[in-house]
Amino acid sequence: MSIFLHRLRQMAHMMVGVPDYDAYLRHMRAHHPERAPMDRTAFFRERQESRYGGRNGGKCC
Template sequence: MSLFLHKLRQMARMMVGVPDYDIYLRHMREHHPDHAAMDRITFFRERQEARYGGKNGGKCC
């Protein structure tokens, strides 16, 4: 997939509120290498909870 299409897909998903798991994984590798990353299903559920009434407002850092 071209970079343009990848970015377009990512932007469209952000506009409708679908979190990007690949970005999350990259963030975890770069900023929290000592913590295990959530699996895709747990990540999606956590993002939904953060968006629609989560306890911590969706902030990790």
């Protein structure tokens, strides 16, 4: 896949709220090599909770 199509796909996923697990893994390897990364299921669950209602009881405002 070309770089352009890859970036386009990333942008589309960000716009609809699909988290990028591969980017998360790259970040963890580069910046937190001492920490074990979450598995894909835990990562997705954490992102959903963060976006739609974790800490503030589900309210956005």
